[in-house]
Amino acid sequence: MQKLWYGGNFKVGVLGGGQLGRMLIQEAVNYNVQIHCLDPDAKAPCSEIAHSFKVGALTDFETVYQFGQDKDVITVEIENVNVDALEKLEIEGKKVFPQPSVLRIVQDKGLQKQFYLENEIPTADFRLIDSIHEMERNSDFFPFFQKLRKGGYDGKGVAAIKSEKDIKNAFHEPSVLEKLVDFQKEISVIISRNEAGEVSIFPVVECVFSEELNLVELLFSPANISLEIEKNAKEIATKIIQKLNMVGLLAIELFLTKSGDLLVNEIAPRPHNSGHHTIECNHTSQYEQHLRSILNLPLGSTKAIQKGVMINLLGEPNYIGEARYEGIEEIMKFPGVKVHLYGKSITKPHRKMGHITVVSEDLQVALTLAEQVKQMIQVKA
Amino acid sequence: MQKLWYGGNFKVGVLGGGQLGRMLIQEAVNYNVQIHCLDPDAKAPCSEIAHSFKVGALTDFETVYQFGQDKDVITVEIENVNVDALEKLEIEGKKVFPQPSVLRIVQDKGLQKQFYLENEIPTADFRLIDSIHEMERNSDFFPFFQKLRKGGYDGKGVAAIKSEKDIKNAFHEPSVLEKLVDFQKEISVIISRNEAGEVSIFPVVECVFSEELNLVELLFSPANISLEIEKNAKEIATKIIQKLNMVGLLAIELFLTKSGDLLVNEIAPRPHNSGHHTIECNHTSQYEQHLRSILNLPLGSTKAIQKGVMINLLGEPNYIGEARYEGIEEIMKFPGVKVHLYGKSITKPHRKMGHITVVSEDLQVALTLAEQVKQMIQVKA
Numbered sequence: 213m214q215k216l217w218y219g220g221n222f223k224v225g226v227l228g229g230g231q232l233g234r235m236l237i238q239e240a241v242n243y244n245v246q247i248h249c250l251d252p253d254a255k256a257p258c259s260e261i262a263h264s265f266k267v268g269a270l271t272d273f274e275t276v277y278q279f280g281q282d283k284d285v286i287t288v289e290i291e292n293v294n295v296d297a298l299e300k301l302e303i304e305g306k307k308v309f310p311q312p313s314v315l316r317i318v319q320d321k322g323l324q325k326q327f328y329l330e331n332e333i334p335t336a337d338f339r340l341i342d343s344i345h346e347m348e349r350n351s352d353f354f355p356f357f358q359k360l361r362k363g364g365y366d367g368k369g370v371a372a373i374k375s376e377k378d379i380k381n382a383f384h385e386p387s388v389l390e391k392l393v394d395f396q397k398e399i400s401v402i403i404s405r406n407e408a409g410e411v412s413i414f415p416v417v418e419c420v421f422s423e424e425l426n427l428v429e430l431l432f433s434p435a436n437i438s439l440e441i442e443k444n445a446k447e448i449a450t451k452i453i454q455k456l457n458m459v460g461l462l463a464i465e466l467f468l469t470k471s472g473d474l475l476v477n478e479i480a481p482r483p484h485n486s487g488h489h490t491i492e493c494n495h496t497s498q499y500e501q502h503l504r505s506i507l508n509l510p511l512g513s514t515k516a517i518q519k520g521v522m523i524n525l526l527g528e529p530n531y532i533g534e535a536r537y538e539g540i541e542e543i544m545k546f547p548g549v550k551v552h553l554y555g556k557s558i559t560k561p562h563r564k565m566g567h568i569t570v571v572s573e574d575l576q577v578a579l580t581l582a583e584q585v586k587q588m589i590q591v592k593a
Numbered sequence: 594m595q596k597l598w599y600g601g602n603f604k605v606g607v608l609g610g611g612q613l614g615r616m617l618i619q620e621a622v623n624y625n626v627q628i629h630c631l632d633p634d635a636k637a638p639c640s641e642i643a644h645s646f647k648v649g650a651l652t653d654f655e656t657v658y659q660f661g662q663d664k665d666v667i668t669v670e671i672e673n674v675n676v677d678a679l680e681k682l683e684i685e686g687k688k689v690f691p692q693p694s695v696l697r698i699v700q701d702k703g704l705q706k707q708f709y710l711e712n713e714i715p716t717a718d719f720r721l722i723d724s725i726h727e728m729e730r731n732s733d734f735f736p737f738f739q740k741l742r743k744g745g746y747d748g749k750g751v752a753a754i755k756s757e758k759d760i761k762n763a764f765h766e767p768s769v770l771e772k773l774v775d776f777q778k779e780i781s782v783i784i785s786r787n788e789a790g791e792v793s794i795f796p797v798v799e800c801v802f803s804e805e806l807n808l809v810e811l812l813f814s815p816a817n818i819s820l821e822i823e824k825n826a827k828e829i830a831t832k833i834i835q836k837l838n839m840v841g842l843l844a845i846e847l848f849l850t851k852s853g854d855l856l857v858n859e860i861a862p863r864p865h866n867s868g869h870h871t872i873e874c875n876h877t878s879q880y881e882q883h884l885r886s887i888l889n890l891p892l893g894s895t896k897a898i899q900k901g902v903m904i905n906l907l908g909e910p911n912y913i914g915e916a917r918y919e920g921i922e923e924i925m926k927f928p929g930v931k932v933h934l935y936g937k938s939i940t941k942p943h944r945k946m947g948h949i950t951v952v953s954e955d956l957q958v959a960l961t962l963a964e965q966v967k968q969m970i971q972v973k974a
Binding site: 517534550 | 597599600601615618619622623624625627641642644876885890891893894896898899915916917918921922925926927928929931932933934935936938952
C-alpha cells in the first residue's frame with residue numbers, strides 16, 4: 213500500500229536546517245508531514261523544531277547518502293550539498309527534488325551560464341576562465357564581475373573588475389567573467405512545478421539592493437513593472453523550469469536593463485529570500501507551494517491577497533553576541549507588521565536573524581511603513 | 594537580568610496538547626518562544642512538534658504543579674485542568690494566564706452564571722440544582738437545558754428537558770437549568786487582554802450549528818449582524834474580560850435572540866474553534882494574539898484582510914481507524930481553500946481531525962465554495 217502523505221509517517225528529508233527549512237516546517241505542520249533536517253550547525257534554526265535533526269556535513273557523500281536512506285522525499289534548502297550522494301539515492305529509487313541534475317547546474321555558475329546559452333535564455337554576456345592567469349587576456353571585456361564558479365553565497369565570491377588595476381583583487385579559482393549590466397532594477401520570479409508537470413508562478417517581486425551591504429535591503433510585491441515585462445519574466449521562468457525538467461520551487465533573479473531587456477542573473481531551486489512575503493500576501497506561500505510540488509500535489513493559487521514589503525532583519529555591524537532586538541515591541545504595534553525570528557541566538561554583522569513583512573492594500577503605504585520600521589528596529593548584542 | 598521572550602530560552606508551558614496548542618506552536622516559532630506541553634495522550638497533536646511533551650493527567654495536582662516549576666509562563670488550551678496546582682504556582686510567583694481565578698469560574702457553569710448575574714452581563718435565565726431530586730420542583734421552568742456544572746464539553750453534559758417526561762434523561766449531578774433561548778443565530782467574539790490592560794477584539798464571527806451533530810458546522814466572519822449588535826457584542830466582551838481581570842485570549846459565545854437581544858452562552862479563556870479563520874483572515878491570528886497577551890506584548894491589529902468561512906473536518910460516523918481524507922487533493926485545487934490537519938492518526942465519529950478555511954474578498958463567494966468543499970471531503974478509515 214502506498215504511504216499517504218498526510219498519514220503522519222511520511223518523511224521529508226531536508227538538506228540544510230536554516231530559516232528556509234524553519235518556515236517550511238511551519239507549513240508542513242498543516243500537512244502532517246514529518247520534516248527531518250541535516251545541517252552542520254547543531255544550533256541551526258531548525259534544530260529545535262524539526263521532527264529530527266542530524267548534525268553533519270552537507271557536502272559529505274556518506275553523510276548525505278545515509279541521511280537519505282529512510283526518507284520518502286529528499287529536498288534542499290541550500291544548494292551547496294553533495295550531489296553525488298543525491299544522484300545515488302535517485303538511482304536507487306528515492307525521490308529527490310530538486311533533482312541532482314538541477315543541483316549540478318546550479319552549483320556551478322559556469323554550467324548555469326552555459327545552460328542559459330544553450331537554451332536561448334537571456335543572460336549577461338560572459339566568459340569562463342580556469343585561473344587568474346587568464347584574466348589579462350580578457351582585458352577587452354572590462355568592466356565585468358568575476359564570480360567563482362563554485363561556492364559563492366550571499367555576495368561572497370564576487371569581485372568587481374573594472375580595469376587592469378582591479379586584477380589584484382581577483383580570485384584564482386575557476387570563474388565566470390560576467391559583463392557588468394547597466395540595470396534599472398532587479399526582479400525575482402518564483403515558479404514551481406510538480407511531478408505531473410503542473411506549473412505555477414507567483415506575482416513578480418522587485419528587489420531593492422543595498423550596494424553597501426551587498427544584500428537585498430527590501431523587496432516588494434507586486435513589482436513596479438509593465439504588464440509586458442511581467443509577461444516576459446514569467447515566460448523566461450517557465451522556460452527555465454521546463455528546460456531543467458525540474459520538480460520543486462525555483463527562484464529566478466533577473467536584471468531589468470535600462471533598455472528594458474530582462475537578463476537572468478541567478479537561479480535557486482528552493483524557497484527563497486524573495487518569497488518570504490508570500491506567507492502573508494498570497495493564498496499559498498512559497499513554502500506550502502514547495503511542499504505541494506515535491507509531494508506531487510495540485511499546486512496552490514498564487515493570487516496575492518494584499519501587497520507586501522519584506523525587510524531582512526540583519527545583525528548590525530560591530531555587534532557579535534546574544535541578540536537583542538531593539539525596538540521590536542514598538543514595531544509590533546503597527547497594523548500589518550509581522551515579525552519572523554529565525555531562532556539564531558548569536559548575532560553577527562549582517563547575519564540574517566529574521567525578517568519583517570509589512571502588508572497593506574496599498575503598496576505605497578506598505579513601503580512608507582516599511583521604511584519607518586527599518587529605522588526603528590536594530591539587532592545588537 | 595530579565596529573561597528576554599525572544600531569547601530562545603523562554604518557556605511557555607501549555608496545559609493540553611491538542612490542535613489549539615499545535616496552532617499556537619506554529620505561531621510561537623516566529624517569536625522564538627519554546628512551547629512545552631502536558632497532555633494525557635501520548636499521541637496528542639502537539640506530541641511531535643512541541644519543544645517538549647510530557648504525558649500526564651491535567652487534573653492531577655502534583656503533575657500540573659511539577660510541570661509548571663521551570664516554566665516562565667503557564668497557559669492552557671483546555672479548561673479542565675487542576676486549578677489548585679495553578680493557584681499554588683501563581684502564589685509562588687509564576688505567571689499563570691488565564692489566571693486560576695478565571696479558570697475556577699469557567700470550569701463551573703454555575704459560577705459562570707452567577708458571575709454574569711453579579712456583573713449585569715446578559716445571559717439566559719437559570720436556576721442551580723444540586724441533584725436530580727430538585728428537578729420536579731422546577732417544573733414551572735420548562736422548557737430548559739440541564740447542563741452539568743462541571744465537566745461538560747463539546748455538547749456532552751447537556752440534556753434538553755422540555756417537560757416532565759424528559760426528566761428520565763436528566764443528570765444526577767449538580768447542574769445549571771438554563772431557560773431555552775429562542776435565538777435567531779449564535780455569534781462569537783474573541784477578545785484579548787495583556788498584563789498592561791490593553792484590550793483588543795476580533796471582528797464578530799457567526800456560527801452555523803448542526804443540531805444533528807450538536808457541533809459547529811461552519812462559521813464565518815464577519816457575522817451578518819447590524820453595527821448596533823456588533824457594538825453591543827463587543828461591549829459585553831470587554832465588560833467580561835475586564836470584570837474577570839483576565840490576561841490572555843477569551844472567546845465569548847452569544848445568542849442573538851429573535852427579539853434582538855444578546856445573551857452570553859459560554860466563555861472559553863483560550864484560543865477557540867471560532868477563531869481558526871483568523872490565521873488567514875486577520876493581520877494577527879488568535880494564536881499570535883494569545884501569545885502577545887500572555888507575554889505582555891503590545892496586542893496586534895485584528896483588522897480583517899479578507900472574509901472567511903471555517904469548516905471543521907470531522908470524522909465520518911461509522912468509521913474508526915487510520916484516517917483517510919477522501920477528496921483532499923481535489924479541494925486543494927481551489928483558490929482560497931486552506932487545509933489544516935491536526936496530526937491525529939485515528940479517526941472516530943465526529944472527531945475533530947482538522948479544519949478548512951475558505952477565504953475570499955466576497956463572503957458569499959466563500960460561503961458557496963465552503964458548502965461545495967464540505968460536500969467533497971470526507972474523513973474515513
